[in-house]
Amino acid sequence: MLRVLTLATLFPDATRPNFGVFVERQTxxxxxxxxxxxxxxxxxxxxxxxxSALSPYRALNGLPTRERWKGLDTHRPRFTTLPGTQGRWHVAALVRQLKPLLTEIRRDFAFDVIDAEFFFPDGPAAVALGRHFGVPVSIKARGADIHHWGRAQATARQVVAAGQKADGLLAVSAAMKADMAAIGLAVASIRVHHTGVDLARFTPGNPAGRRRFGVQGPLVMSLGALIPRKGHDIVIRAVASLPGVSLLIAGEGPQRAALEAEIVRLGVADRIRLLGPVPHDALPDLLAAADIMALASSSEGLANAWVEALACGTPIVITDAGGAAEVVRTPAAGRIVARESAAFARAIGELLATPPPRDETHKAAANFTWEANTAALHHHLSGLVAASSS
Known part of the structure; x- marks a missing residue:
């Protein structure tokens, strides 16, 4: 029996049900x-x-420190983050809080391996804790943890050092593996570990279902936090240039006011809407109702939204970010285009004029299953434990 201690600062809770939902599903x-x-x-x-007494921290403060979360025995310890320090002291604070907690956990659960599910601050903390408890450590890279924390002046050294000391590394895509190598991590220690999609839930549907969302004509869907990196403004301008085409954007974030202002400025509030946060369980219906899913990210690891759209038979128009080329491998999967509105408008127009068969688009997601994800992760972690015991 393999006993795994999963460490994940990126994980849902009662106040943030969509926060790290893919880490949750993998776990x-x-x-x-x-x-x-x-x-x-x-x-x-x-x-x-x-x-910490102010919103939104007040709600986080109110969460239990231990609970059963979807059947998982879950600890939610607090650690101190100091504003204005760019994360420099996150790892030290996290290790300080976790040493006594993991000591307590080991009294009745002698974990064999620590599985860190985000590179910062989880990764460096996991390495320190792994050395303290004498167990191997795996760290998974997902995107911003390498692209931001792995390059930021205050934290880059901690990220690189953790990657060099960890017993094994995972990357969500081959492109992410290359990005990890570029900051000084050994290629031989990195295994590509693709995400999964629930093919029983994300299935092709009838696009006529878009009427439920108040849309009559062609529909473009976009998913992601309302932050500059996701490029929602680019997609908004692209769809605004396509008469009769509607756009729904699911997500929330600090760019909301600016995006709303852009929609008003372009005079397209009748066909472009921000939906706000949408529960993950509601996404299959949204994606299946759309003709196209478009996302103009400046960086990604391998976006789950890409794979979920394909599973619904909805082709994607995306930038050449992260593992894009590992997902869009056939014309039926969609298009990879330059990160500019004109390029997005052309690709969306082409796909609307000649849509690929939805069953062919669905096939592009066939290799991204949670069963394969679980089997690969179990094999990886078991191997680390076996190697540490030999």
Whole structure:
């Protein structure tokens, strides 16, 4: 029996049900494996009082420190994040909080391996804890953890050092593996570990279902936090240039006011809408109702939204970010275009004029299954434990 301690600062809770939902799904899959026992530690970073008493930290403060989350024995310890330090002290604070907690957990659960699900601050903390408890450590890279924290002046050294000391590394795409190598991590230690998609839930549907969302004509869907990196403004301008085409954007974030202002400025509020946060369970219907999913990211690892759209038979128009070329491998999957509105408008127009068969688009997601994800993760972690025991 493989005993896994999963460490994930990127994980949903009652106040943030969509936060790290794919880490959750991966963890649930591994926990359900017949040869695995798993405990989850999902730390929550909070600033010192009195800032921690303010919204939105107040809601996080109110979460239980231990609970059963979808059947998982879950600890949610708090660690201090100091504003204005660019994350420099996150790892030290996290290790300080986790050493006594993991000591307590080991009294009745002698975990064999620490599985860190985000590179920062999880990765460096996991390496320190792994050395302290004498167990191997795996760290998974997902996107911003390498593209931001792995290059930021205050944290880059910690990220690189952790990657060099970890017993094994995972990357969400081959492109992410190359990005990890570019910051100084050994290629030989990195295994590509693709995400999964629930092919029983994300299935091709009837595009006529878009009427439920108040849309009559062609529909473009976009998913992602309302932040500059996701490029929603680019897609908005692209769709605005296509008469009669509607756009729905699911997500929330600090760019909302600016995007709303852009929609008004372009005079397209009748056909471009921001939906706000949408529960993950509602996404299959949205994606199946769309003709196209478009996302103009400046960087990604391998976006789950890409794969979920394809599973619904909805082709994607995306930038050449991260693992884009590992997903868009056939014309039926969609288009990879330059990160500019004109290029997006052309690709969207082409796909609307000559849509690929939805069953052919669906096939592009066939290799991204949670079953394959679980099997690969179990093999990876078991190998680390075996190597550490030899």
């Amino acid at each position: 649930l899959g591994l926990a359900a494996h017949a040869e695995v026992e798993l405990r989850l530690v999902a730390p929550i970073g909070l600033p010192p009082w009195p800032l």
